[in-house]
Amino acid sequence: MKLWMFAVLALAATAELAPKRQQREGGRPGVNNTLTAIPGIKVGHHTLTERPTGCTVVLIEGGATASVDVRGAAPATRDTDLLNPAKMVEQIQGIALSGGSTFGLSTADGVLKYLEEKNVGIAYGRRRIPIVPGASIFDLGVGDASVRPTADCGYRAAQAATDAAVVEGSVGAGTGATLGKLGGMERAMKSGVGSAAIVMPDGVIIAALVVVNPVGDVIDPATGKIVAGVRAEGRPGFADARVMMRSGVPRVNRGDNSTIGVIATNATLTKAQASYLAQMTDDGYARAIWPIHTMVDGDTVFAIATGGKPGAPDMMTIGALAADVMATAVVRAATQATGLPNLPAVRDLK
Amino acid sequence: MKRYALSLVCAACLSTDGGLRSTSNVVQAFRPATAGAQSDTSSNTTLTAVDGIKVGSFTLPGGTTGCTVILVDGEGVPGGVSQRGGAPGTRETDLLNPLNMVDKVNAVVLSGGSAFGLDTATGTVKWLEEHHIGWDVRVTRVPIVPAAILFDLPIGNNARNHPGPDCGYKAVESATTAPVTMGTVGAGAGATVGKMGGAGTSMKGGLGSAALRMPNGLVVAAIVAVNAAGDILDPDTGKVIAGARKADGTFADARTLLRSGALAQRRAPAPRAVENTTIGLVATNAKLTKAEVSRMALMGDDGYARAIFPSHTMGDGDTVFSLATGKWDGQADVSLIGALAADAMARALVQAVTQATGLPNIPAVRDLKK
Numbered sequence: 001m002k003l004w005m006f007a008v009l010a011l012a013a014t015a016e017l018a019p020k021r022q023q024r025e026g027g028r029p030g031v032n033n034t035l036t037a038i039p040g041i042k043v044g045h046h047t048l049t050e051r052p053t054g055c056t057v058v059l060i061e062g063g064a065t066a067s068v069d070v071r072g073a074a075p076a077t078r079d080t081d082l083l084n085p086a087k088m089v090e091q092i093q094g095i096a097l098s099g100g101s102t103f104g105l106s107t108a109d110g111v112l113k114y115l116e117e118k119n120v121g122i123a124y125g126r127r128r129i130p131i132v133p134g135a136s137i138f139d140l141g142v143g144d145a146s147v148r149p150t151a152d153c154g155y156r157a158a159q160a161a162t163d164a165a166v167v168e169g170s171v172g173a174g175t176g177a178t179l180g181k182l183g184g185m186e187r188a189m190k191s192g193v194g195s196a197a198i199v200m201p202d203g204v205i206i207a208a209l210v211v212v213n214p215v216g217d218v219i220d221p222a223t224g225k226i227v228a229g230v231r232a233e234g235r236p237g238f239a240d241a242r243v244m245m246r247s248g249v250p251r252v253n254r255g256d257n258s259t260i261g262v263i264a265t266n267a268t269l270t271k272a273q274a275s276y277l278a279q280m281t282d283d284g285y286a287r288a289i290w291p292i293h294t295m296v297d298g299d300t301v302f303a304i305a306t307g308g309k310p311g312a313p314d315m316m317t318i319g320a321l322a323a324d325v326m327a328t329a330v331v332r333a334a335t336q337a338t339g340l341p342n343l344p345a346v347r348d349l350k
Numbered sequence: 351m352k353r354y355a356l357s358l359v360c361a362a363c364l365s366t367d368g369g370l371r372s373t374s375n376v377v378q379a380f381r382p383a384t385a386g387a388q389s390d391t392s393s394n395t396t397l398t399a400v401d402g403i404k405v406g407s408f409t410l411p412g413g414t415t416g417c418t419v420i421l422v423d424g425e426g427v428p429g430g431v432s433q434r435g436g437a438p439g440t441r442e443t444d445l446l447n448p449l450n451m452v453d454k455v456n457a458v459v460l461s462g463g464s465a466f467g468l469d470t471a472t473g474t475v476k477w478l479e480e481h482h483i484g485w486d487v488r489v490t491r492v493p494i495v496p497a498a499i500l501f502d503l504p505i506g507n508n509a510r511n512h513p514g515p516d517c518g519y520k521a522v523e524s525a526t527t528a529p530v531t532m533g534t535v536g537a538g539a540g541a542t543v544g545k546m547g548g549a550g551t552s553m554k555g556g557l558g559s560a561a562l563r564m565p566n567g568l569v570v571a572a573i574v575a576v577n578a579a580g581d582i583l584d585p586d587t588g589k590v591i592a593g594a595r596k597a598d599g600t601f602a603d604a605r606t607l608l609r610s611g612a613l614a615q616r617r618a619p620a621p622r623a624v625e626n627t628t629i630g631l632v633a634t635n636a637k638l639t640k641a642e643v644s645r646m647a648l649m650g651d652d653g654y655a656r657a658i659f660p661s662h663t664m665g666d667g668d669t670v671f672s673l674a675t676g677k678w679d680g681q682a683d684v685s686l687i688g689a690l691a692a693d694a695m696a697r698a699l700v701q702a703v704t705q706a707t708g709l710p711n712i713p714a715v716r717d718l719k720k
Contacts, residue, residue: 073645201611215685221656224586245689248565252685279434280662286655287585291689293649317608320580320660324605 034166034195035209040306044161045172046153051143053099055107056172057157063091064304067275072299078105079133085272096134097173100148104136110154135260135300137213139176166195169336177213180229187231190345194333208326210261212333217241221287228334258298267313269305278303280319284326396530396559397573400633402675406525407536414506415462417470417513418536419521426454430644432651435668439499448641459497460537463512471497473518498669500577500627502540530559532705541577546604547594554714558702572694574630576702578658585656592703627667632691636682638674647672649688653695
């Protein structure tokens, strides 16, 4: 009886607090609150041992309608043109996210090899052509820049892909990810991979996975407070990029950035609707990262719809919540990260 | 020609004459002389704090629709646009693509009246041609006037009373460097927000503006007519400022409303497509290329994401224009300018709802009991 009351009280207390949304939609023990909450989606990481970098692969072997929104000014992407709704290919079978900047784009080659071996892809005669768009973050400044994820990384990540809850933090494509770089790498923090999901009463699922590597700070949109960012000089706490930029910081010219992510739903979308979903999801970046979409960020959002749930989608609800769940995933990428020497994570502070 | 000379003289004497140059019969006139009569612009926290920019609004009789014109000094300046809402009403936005030739914008028109309101730009073009302002094609000047509209037809008797060329002409004629008059005026006269909760639960939107001034002289500012389906949030706290209301008068919070699945279950889902749209502009006194000013518009659009939930929906024609007047000689960092543009835009959105005055059955923030 006592235990029951305690449980109710605890539940009520959790529900009362707006910032706790992050806990409700991510990290609930025993419940998959990550991208793989959507049936048909698998995620796998491979982390290199030579230096902090790696890749993360999303597999949709049954195919998913897909599109993309690239709003950062310094993108590193592959096969994004075909995701334009005016182009032919409707469905993709995988997405390769990686470290290693433009070099890391070759991770997709390994995913193609893996899928071709499994005979997954668009039918072309007796062969199958897998469609695997990709995007990379810049992490060459963390450790030995000559070490990059390659096709081998992509192959291993695809092999490791499962429908278990996504492992978050400093893993896969987020291994070398950092944030809060307006004051230089000396005052930056460690970032990583985050994921979150919302399950609607009608069974529609909206889920996000993101590799957070911005020049900017990560903000909790529910409170406006900094979660992780440029560390203050000579005192604990944050410098606050919003304050720094107003007081005339040096030019924003550090190119060690990009936030790349995936939004997914089990709803049935057209390719144009997927394009729209990607665009609305980008608002989650705007809410949880400050500044975002700068000249030195290659921010990219892929959108995929598995179509597991038939019927006309309610784009208003799906799009709006997609932005929200992406913002939650961004915050989780910061809170789940583990630090490196001179690059503390949120959990290392205090 | 005579009027042109007059406007030049008066532009020069603004420091003493303030906002009172306007002799037009505007329903909602500009601020009183006390607000405009600043010898310097440092206390101006609106779009006109940007050197080289004037703003004029005209509100139609009845006070529930109108238009707002942003006028650029001289031969025009580079402009850009970010158009991310799903139901836009725009004019001359294609030429703002950095791949296209024209790199000088003379004015931007924001208007109520849905697609009908695009005609307001015709009046602004006429006024500019009369004043020999525009792209020089030898036989005449072709004024470059991009425009965007918002949907306010259900408000007042707007359905048969659209802002037209006359509105665009009067608004540009009245444009001044005085602080922008905000609230239920011009393009924001018929604007509403918080339409996710169904009929009778929305609130008054309006015209808002904000400016950020950097120690080195860089100014980044925004103006916006907010007519969003979504709620308006304060990005500094995450709290709802204006939005859909519950029966008890408290905010329903679109974030909660959407999670409940209520919207998906409703037979005639509110908001209906195209009954919304937030239209605005960010400007700086820095010197930017056409590509850079396009990035500024894109980044300024992040202000919508931060202060409106949800923004950029299928039922919103959200559009952000950008202008760089180049009056400031400092070294421009477009990432900084864009980041500040997003902040200025978020502040302008908050201003739009806090400065708005209510209409019958559509309360403004100031009408709510604290």
